[in-house]
Amino acid sequence: MQCYRCGAELTASDYCPSCGTNVRIQKRLQSLSARCYNEGLEKARVRNMTGAVESLRQSLKLDKNNIDARNLLGLVYYETGEVVAALTEWVISKNLQPEDNDADRYVEQVRSDVARFETENQTLKKFNVALRYCRQNALDLAVIQLKKVLQMNPGYVRAHLLLSLLYLNDKKPVKARTEANRALALDTGSILGARYLKEAEELLMPGEAEASESKRKEAIRYQSGNEDIIQPTIPMGLRRGGVFAGLLAGALLGIAIALYLILPARIQSMNTTNQQEIAAISEENDAKNARLLESEQREATLALEIDDLKAEIDELIQAGNRSTTADLLMSAVTAYLNVPEEDTAETQAQRMDQVEAIMNTYDPAATEETPSPQEQSLYNAFIAVVGEELTKRSYDAGYAAYRRKDYETAIPALARAFRYDGERDDALFCLGSAYYESGDTDAAKDTYNRVIQLFPNTKSAESAEAKLAEINNAS
Amino acid sequence: MINFEEELKKFRPSLEVEDAESIITGQDLDDMSDVLVDLIKETREIQDKRPSDHEGR
Numbered sequence: 001m002q003c004y005r006c007g008a009e010l011t012a013s014d015y016c017p018s019c020g021t022n023v024r025i026q027k028r029l030q031s032l033s034a035r036c037y038n039e040g041l042e043k044a045r046v047r048n049m050t051g052a053v054e055s056l057r058q059s060l061k062l063d064k065n066n067i068d069a070r071n072l073l074g075l076v077y078y079e080t081g082e083v084v085a086a087l088t089e090w091v092i093s094k095n096l097q098p099e100d101n102d103a104d105r106y107v108e109q110v111r112s113d114v115a116r117f118e119t120e121n122q123t124l125k126k127f128n129v130a131l132r133y134c135r136q137n138a139l140d141l142a143v144i145q146l147k148k149v150l151q152m153n154p155g156y157v158r159a160h161l162l163l164s165l166l167y168l169n170d171k172k173p174v175k176a177r178t179e180a181n182r183a184l185a186l187d188t189g190s191i192l193g194a195r196y197l198k199e200a201e202e203l204l205m206p207g208e209a210e211a212s213e214s215k216r217k218e219a220i221r222y223q224s225g226n227e228d229i230i231q232p233t234i235p236m237g238l239r240r241g242g243v244f245a246g247l248l249a250g251a252l253l254g255i256a257i258a259l260y261l262i263l264p265a266r267i268q269s270m271n272t273t274n275q276q277e278i279a280a281i282s283e284e285n286d287a288k289n290a291r292l293l294e295s296e297q298r299e300a301t302l303a304l305e306i307d308d309l310k311a312e313i314d315e316l317i318q319a320g321n322r323s324t325t326a327d328l329l330m331s332a333v334t335a336y337l338n339v340p341e342e343d344t345a346e347t348q349a350q351r352m353d354q355v356e357a358i359m360n361t362y363d364p365a366a367t368e369e370t371p372s373p374q375e376q377s378l379y380n381a382f383i384a385v386v387g388e389e390l391t392k393r394s395y396d397a398g399y400a401a402y403r404r405k406d407y408e409t410a411i412p413a414l415a416r417a418f419r420y421d422g423e424r425d426d427a428l429f430c431l432g433s434a435y436y437e438s439g440d441t442d443a444a445k446d447t448y449n450r451v452i453q454l455f456p457n458t459k460s461a462e463s464a465e466a467k468l469a470e471i472n473n474a475s
Numbered sequence: 476m477i478n479f480e481e482e483l484k485k486f487r488p489s490l491e492v493e494d495a496e497s498i499i500t501g502q503d504l505d506d507m508s509d510v511l512v513d514l515i516k517e518t519r520e521i522q523d524k525r526p527s528d529h530e531g532r
Binding site for chain 1: 477482483486488489490491492494495499502504505507508509511512
């Protein structure tokens, strides 16, 4: 401690040892300054920054040379985001005590981190811009600007307070409360922070702010990240006495939930699952049945188509046969009419040979189809012309074959002879005999019966009756 | 209910680095000792004037 008049170092005495000035009041002032510094230090330790600033400023008013108080005031300013105010205090501190001063270290640390210092300076500028926006009533822009400020320096208390005020003005009490709480977390002695918090809670629960305040005090409050966690405290009596009852009630409640909530829900879930599976199987079964029915219908359709095709094929075959017999007849007629320029007996015989050869193969009865009227008409007309000659030729050939016991040749030849000329009872009788001799007694009996029916009272009929009697006797 | 305009007046602009020099030089650093010294000086000046006034009479 130095004398305010001569600067000499003072002793325990109330007078200066150098100039003899009474320094009792000076000592008293310095003692009061130290007391204020201690108060400021205590407040700073519990983060009551507002209170700390107040006490330290008072300390410096009492003794401007209280270096510890000035340095601490700079630290408090720096902690609340007021970097320039902090630097100002530290620079003054250095000027007052150039040697052995902690302010040297503080200033050096701030200057060494140029990027951070520049960021903090920008933060202050942006805050001032936000404040200007507020005064120009551009409140939305101010909010945006303040958010940027807090993004750059979350410890800037005044920015939190101004943002909280803006939220209150915008009727957003939840956000206002959050910002006020953040400000109070940084500065527990902030009167503005406490006011804004109270105002926000009144907006949230009108008339219950005081009650909520008392509850808030009873609750355990802490901050996790950006969230404020409020954990209500439980009375000790309930905590101790109700432990076993609580466990029992919890167990019973669990069983009840399992029986009345979880189990039915589980059963319902299983039923739903089973019903879904049944429905899926049923749908699959229906699909299979539908496919089976479709296959059966297709099979029936195909069978009908096959039948139709078969019928069509038969018709085509029969048409082919008809065309074949008709063609044969036409060929025979053509051969007969194909008269050469010099028609001699020999050429006539040759043409008849051709006609006979063709007509030998002509047998409409073999096709089991009735000839068309045109074909039948042509046949009748042609037989009327060549029938006599063909009958003669067929009968002669048949009889000759019969005589030499060539029944395979005789039977068709004799049948043709009777077909060409239905009056030839001898040809029919000879046909029956050929059947009989060939061993075909049934055909022989039929043929003999026809002779008897068609030509009664004739020699052939008598012979036929005799043959029938012979056959009957033989059997 | 908070009056926004009134509350806004409580917020003053932050000190910027460019203003630091003028703030430092312009700051009133006088403490209670300085006030007392000034007070003593004034008192002595008054006391010094009083004998001359008396002598004049």
